[in-house]
Amino acid sequence: MKVHLLYLTILFLGLTWTCCSDKKKPAEKNVSVTPADSTVADIEKEKIVITSLPDTAYASVSLIKYDVEVFDTVTDPGITDFIDPYSNAPGIFTFRGNMARNADFGGMVKGKPDTIIVDWEFNTAITPPDTSFTQWGGGTGWTGQPVYVNWPDSIVSRMKGTGIVAENFNNKEIIVGSLCHRLYFIDLVTGEASRAAIDVGNPIKGSVSLDPCLNGNLYIGQGVPVNEPFGRVIVDLYEGKISKRIPRDRKAQRGWGAFDSSPLKVDKFLFWAGENGILYKGVCAEDDIIPHSILRYTRNGAAPGMESSIAAYRNYGYTADNHGIIVCINLDTMRPVWCFNNGDDTDATIVVNEEEGTPYIYVGCEVDRKPEGPAYFRKLNALTGELVWELSTPGKRANVLEKHFDGGYYASALLGKGNCSNLLFSNNVANTNKQNGSFIAIDRNSGKIVYQVELKHYAWSSPVGFMNENGEMFIFTGDTRGNAYLINGIDGDIICTRPVGMIFESSPVVIGNQVVVGSRGNTIYKMSIR
Numbered sequence: 001m002k003v004h005l006l007y008l009t010i011l012f013l014g015l016t017w018t019c020c021s022d023k024k025k026p027a028e029k030n031v032s033v034t035p036a037d038s039t040v041a042d043i044e045k046e047k048i049v050i051t052s053l054p055d056t057a058y059a060s061v062s063l064i065k066y067d068v069e070v071f072d073t074v075t076d077p078g079i080t081d082f083i084d085p086y087s088n089a090p091g092i093f094t095f096r097g098n099m100a101r102n103a104d105f106g107g108m109v110k111g112k113p114d115t116i117i118v119d120w121e122f123n124t125a126i127t128p129p130d131t132s133f134t135q136w137g138g139g140t141g142w143t144g145q146p147v148y149v150n151w152p153d154s155i156v157s158r159m160k161g162t163g164i165v166a167e168n169f170n171n172k173e174i175i176v177g178s179l180c181h182r183l184y185f186i187d188l189v190t191g192e193a194s195r196a197a198i199d200v201g202n203p204i205k206g207s208v209s210l211d212p213c214l215n216g217n218l219y220i221g222q223g224v225p226v227n228e229p230f231g232r233v234i235v236d237l238y239e240g241k242i243s244k245r246i247p248r249d250r251k252a253q254r255g256w257g258a259f260d261s262s263p264l265k266v267d268k269f270l271f272w273a274g275e276n277g278i279l280y281k282g283v284c285a286e287d288d289i290i291p292h293s294i295l296r297y298t299r300n301g302a303a304p305g306m307e308s309s310i311a312a313y314r315n316y317g318y319t320a321d322n323h324g325i326i327v328c329i330n331l332d333t334m335r336p337v338w339c340f341n342n343g344d345d346t347d348a349t350i351v352v353n354e355e356e357g358t359p360y361i362y363v364g365c366e367v368d369r370k371p372e373g374p375a376y377f378r379k380l381n382a383l384t385g386e387l388v389w390e391l392s393t394p395g396k397r398a399n400v401l402e403k404h405f406d407g408g409y410y411a412s413a414l415l416g417k418g419n420c421s422n423l424l425f426s427n428n429v430a431n432t433n434k435q436n437g438s439f440i441a442i443d444r445n446s447g448k449i450v451y452q453v454e455l456k457h458y459a460w461s462s463p464v465g466f467m468n469e470n471g472e473m474f475i476f477t478g479d480t481r482g483n484a485y486l487i488n489g490i491d492g493d494i495i496c497t498r499p500v501g502m503i504f505e506s507s508p509v510v511i512g513n514q515v516v517v518g519s520r521g522n523t524i525y526k527m528s529i530r
Contacts, residue, residue: 050082052315053383055330058338060385063325066297068334075283075292078332079315081267085212091149092509094309095207095262095412096462100352101311102415105510107466113474113529116484116498119514120191122524125180136203136224138180140518142410142460143260143309143349144506145207146176147218148188148516155214155238164240165195174509174516176524177204177220183235184524188511191526198235200242201227206260207309207507210237211270215286217243219270221259232259232272236287243287252276253296253303262309262349266317266331271310273319277303279310281334295334299323307347313359313382320346324365328385338385343376344369349412351424352382355444359383362424364409367395367431375408377426379447389447393440396431407431410460412507416444418471420489423450425475427459439463439477439485441492451492457481462507464515465489466529476515476529478504486529500525 070077086098097103124138151159151171159165165185172188181203187194205223216238222230229247236243248257254277263272270289272280278296282289296303304321311318316337317329326340345368350361364377373395379388395407407429416423424444429437437458441450456479463477473489482501487494501519508517518524 050314052079052332053313053330055333055335056337057335058385060339061336063339063341064297064299064327064336066295066336068293068295070293072283072290072292077292079267079269082314085265085267089212089214090152091147091210093147093149093210093212094264095143095145095209095507096309096349096351099264099266099312101309101349101412102351102353104415104417104465107464107510107513107529109466109468109474109513109529111468112472112495113466113468113486113513114495115530116476116486116496116500117528117530118500119526119528122184122186122191122193124178124184124522124524125182125197126522127180136179137520138178138522139502139520140176140506140524141179141203141205141223141520142505143207143262143462144176144205144518145262145462146174146509146516146518146524147208147210148509148511149173149175149210152214159238162238164238169194172511174524175208175210175218176518177206177208178518179203179205179223179520180522181226183208183218183220186524188516188526195240198240198242200233200235202230205258207262209262209264211284212265213284215284217284217287219263219272219289221261221263221272223258223260225257231257234287234289244289246289249274249276249278252278253298254305256305260307261319264310264312264317266312269331271312271317271331273306273308273310275305275307277305277321279306279317279319279329279334281331293334295329295336297327297336299325309349311350311352311361313352313354316382318350318352318361318382320348320350320363322347322368324369326350326361326363326380326385328382340380340385340387342378344408345406348409351413351415353415360388362413364413364426364428366406366408366410366429367397368404368406368408370397372396373407375428377409377442377447379444391442391447391449393428394430394432395428398431398435405431405435412462414463414465414475416441416473416489417465418467418473420473423489425463425465425489427455427461427463427477429458429460431458435480437479439475439487439492441489453487453492453494455479455485456483456497460505461517464508464510466510466513474529476508478508478517480505482519484527500527
């Protein structure tokens, strides 16, 4: 559970459209499934055939003890559609945008931008101080990325007909979960509420996820157990109400039942990692997730919790836990393929990227289970778990008011494009000089730091990028003292710094030259990069 140091210090001081069947857009590639021993794309007569990855287990799986429980023996468990369902979605529907968690969001600017402009502010509720929500307040926490959806006209007409949205609603909507235990809907253009907020009963810290089939399902993980039931919630956006609550799993081997991770749709299945130590596989249905199977595992007799949002490549999924174990799972069978000891608590979501036909993953760990670093950022072969390179950076764990605040990497990496195509970017927490941190650019081939830029305060938020017409990349990020930065991707020059919010723990969503991001306190911001 992520609690912010500065915030605690302040407190201490005073239409159902189901593309899942026959309504997908035509595939650009011919997709078929071949026997499980096929491991690469075969090229036949200029036709690409994408195949399943093998159901195998490397020796590294011995790092954990696991069991798989299957509830549904009727539904074919195999992933048969490898096309990313988020690729055709009208917006950004899940944390970091797609199955691989490597979306660049399509941010665009003209020329060399030099200004960050606040277009609007939207205020959430603040939980009254005489309740047990006190320490959470309002606004958004980590990871807190909003969903952006540009609703099709047919769905907007349906929602207007039932009075779910305002008559002047213009299709473009921001959906964000708040620490004040409410789900908010904001008109992107005006910054006004597009529909009534929904109280889900407990604070939301993670990033909500919208089903890319546009069946109306919005998936929400709860972050703090103030009320029961506590766990997961499905909201029917077409009816404007909670359609299902999924309470604590009484069979979980770990008692902490929060879900800060953002679930992921792959084919007809939804995969959701829990802080209770269980990875869930469910069949998506209208207003429901039908349990299919689960993976439980332990490390040295204990069940680690997963705050990392699962990423996927074909039928392989990737998650990490607070014991520092990275696990690759065959999503067909839910059995582990390989494991890697990342050294310490790994909450940052893994980024997958295919390079010259081979998929790789990028992720950093924290400094949590030990008082002092280093923290590691690593590149692994996504098929085998083999280490390609590792980067070590200094970091410490800060202890304040009986709480500890980790060093290292909370942010998910941003892959460079254009003139920065050889780079990847991340935010790093050092805690070596009070609560300091930096923005770093890493060479993707060698793992060497290309440059490192000191920020005014450390950052948990994941950076986002913008391209101009000349193929030049610029980075936007925020720190945990409410500063917004615009950085030239090629050399790390800080073009603009603007104090905006109270605390940016959350990651932004990008629409054109705009970002929408929430802060601790009670404010959601839309900013333009110009």
